[in-house]
Amino acid sequence: MGLFWFWWVGLSAIYFNLNYLVPVIALIMGLVYGVLFRICFLFKFDFLRLCAIFALSFIHPLGFDWLEWGIYTTYGFFDSSLRGIICLFLIAYFIYEGYISRYYKIAIVLILFFTGFHYEEKTATTLPFSYKLINTNISQDQKFLQEKLILNSNTLLSEISRAILEKKELVILPETAFAFNLQGTKYEEFLKELSHKIIIITGAFYTKDEKTYNSTYVFRQGKSYIFNKHFLVPFGEEIPFFKELVKKYFLPNMEEFTRGPVQSQYKLNDVLITNAICYEATKEQNYKNSKIIIALSNNAWFKHSSEYKLQKLLMQFYANKYGVSVYHATNGKENAVILPKKRLDLRWLEEIKSWNKSLFES
Incomplete structure (x- = not known):
C-alpha cells in the first residue's frame, strides 16, 4: 500500500540530479509501510488487526502524515470525523466476518451506517471580495533557471494587470511564483505600486540574517507583509538528520530553508486568513482555529x-x-x-426533484 500510495515521493530527486534514487525511495516507502502493516497482521484476532491498521494514521515518520483514513469520508455519506471513520472501519469488519448471521450483520451495518452518517452541514466563511487565482504551468527544471526568471516574472505582472482590468479586489499567485528573494528587487517595487489597485498574495523566497525562508508575500496599499513557511518537507526543504553525510554525497548544492512560526495568520478587510504553503495545507493543525485558508503550492x-x-x-x-x-x-x-461537503442525500433529492420537474414540463 505504501508503494502505490506514495510511489511519487522520490520524483523530486530528479531535480537534484539523483534520478537513480527515484525507484530506491519508492521501494523504501513500500518497505516502511509494508513493515507497519506486517506488524498489524501479527495480532491474532481480526478485530485487533483492524484496530492496529486504524492506528497507523497516527504514526507520522519525519512528520509525514499523509496516511489518513479520513480521506475515505471526503465524499459520500459518512461524516468527515473520527465518528465517521470508525463506523466505516467497523462496517468493513462486520461485512468481512463470517461468524455473524446474515440478518444480524445487516442490522449491525445499518446501525453503524446511520451512526456514522453525515448529518450536519458545516457552513464555511468565504472571501468577502472578488478574487482571482492565478494558475501557472512552469516545469520544475525550468523554474529556477536565471534566463527564465525575468520572462516568468513579467508574465506574472501581466496576469496581475489583467486581474486589475477585470475589477478583481484580490489576486493569488502560487508558491515561489517569483522564484527568487523578492525583497529589495524592482519586482517588489512593481508589486507595491500595483497593490494600490489590488491586493496581491504571492509566493517567493525571503532572506534575512543569512537565513532563507519559503515565504508568502502580501502586498496591500503600497506595503508588503511576509509570512514564512513552518512545516518543511524532509530532504526537500530541510535535512532532518545526517546533514553532513547527506550534503556530502547526495545534496551538496542544497540550501536548506529556515522554519517560520507554527501558524501564520493575517487580516484582509477584517477577515482573518491562515497562510499555508504547499505541505502546510495538509496539516490538520492549521485547520483547527481557521475559517479561511489561502494556500500556495508548487506541484x-x-x-x-x-x-x-x-x-x-x-x-x-x-x-x-x-x-x-x-x-x-x-x-x-x-x-x-x-468548501465543506454538502449532504449527499439532500443533493440527490434535489436532483430527483429537478429531474421530475423537467419530466413533467416536457
Missing part, C-alpha cells in the same frame, strides 16, 4: 503523479471536518476552491 515537483490528488483529498477532508474554506493557487496543476 511541478511531482508532475504526472497522484500527489496533487492526494493533497486535494486531504485538504477536502480537513475542510469538511472543521468547516474551513480553502483557496488554492498552484503551479503545475489546476487551482481549486475547497
